[in-house]
Amino acid sequence: MMNTIDFKETQRFRIWWAWLTVLALNVLFIYAFVQQIIFDIPFGSKPASDLGLILIGIIPFIFLFILLSIKLKTRINNSGIYYRFYPFQFTETLIEWHELRDAYLREYNSFHEYGGWGIRIGTAKTGKAINTSASCNTGLQLQFTDGKLLLIGTKKPDDIKLIIDAVMASGKINRRI
Helix, strand or coil: CCCCCEEEEEEECCCHHHHHHHHHHHHHHHHHHHHHHHCCCCCCCCCCCHHHHHHHHHHHHHHHHHHHHCEEEEEEECCEEEEEEECCCCCCEEEEHHHEEEEEEEECCHHHHHCCCEEEECCCCCCEEEECCCCCCEEEEEEECCCCEEEEEECCHHHHHHHHHHHHHHCCCCCCC
16 A cells, blocks of 8 residues: 655746746836826827727736746645646646556756647657746656656656655556556
8 A cells, every 4th residue: 555645836937038028018018107197208209099008008917917827736646646737727637547657757858849838739759748947857757548648847856756656666557568
């Protein structure tokens, strides 16, 4: 009988250039708002109406809100692996142990293998990936019984390795390669 498994990890979106871009856009629209609406000095050579400026200025704040809310929550317990990528997944996904043929840690390059970060669809060779950061280059590679692949990024590879080793030793994942 395997001991109780209880692993939890929450990762935030940490792509610096995305944050820099969104923050710069917000600063620009705050500046435009203050100049045109508060000081009554038109912003630019062909200024938008005050209402237009306000409506356009909402967009960078929406992007900022989305960046602030992006997080990948991963839980592993005796039932299997749970994950949810906020705010894009409305419910948590459960992968039960019996659905897997294999599970192991591997290093990867999200940009080269999957074209970026987030919920990504790679090739038939790489499968899908879910990750939040360029600095996270280790993932839990899952191979399903139907051959499909899913990689879940982690910043706690040592903790996950212990769990996967225990799961494999318990026979919860039957390697049928």
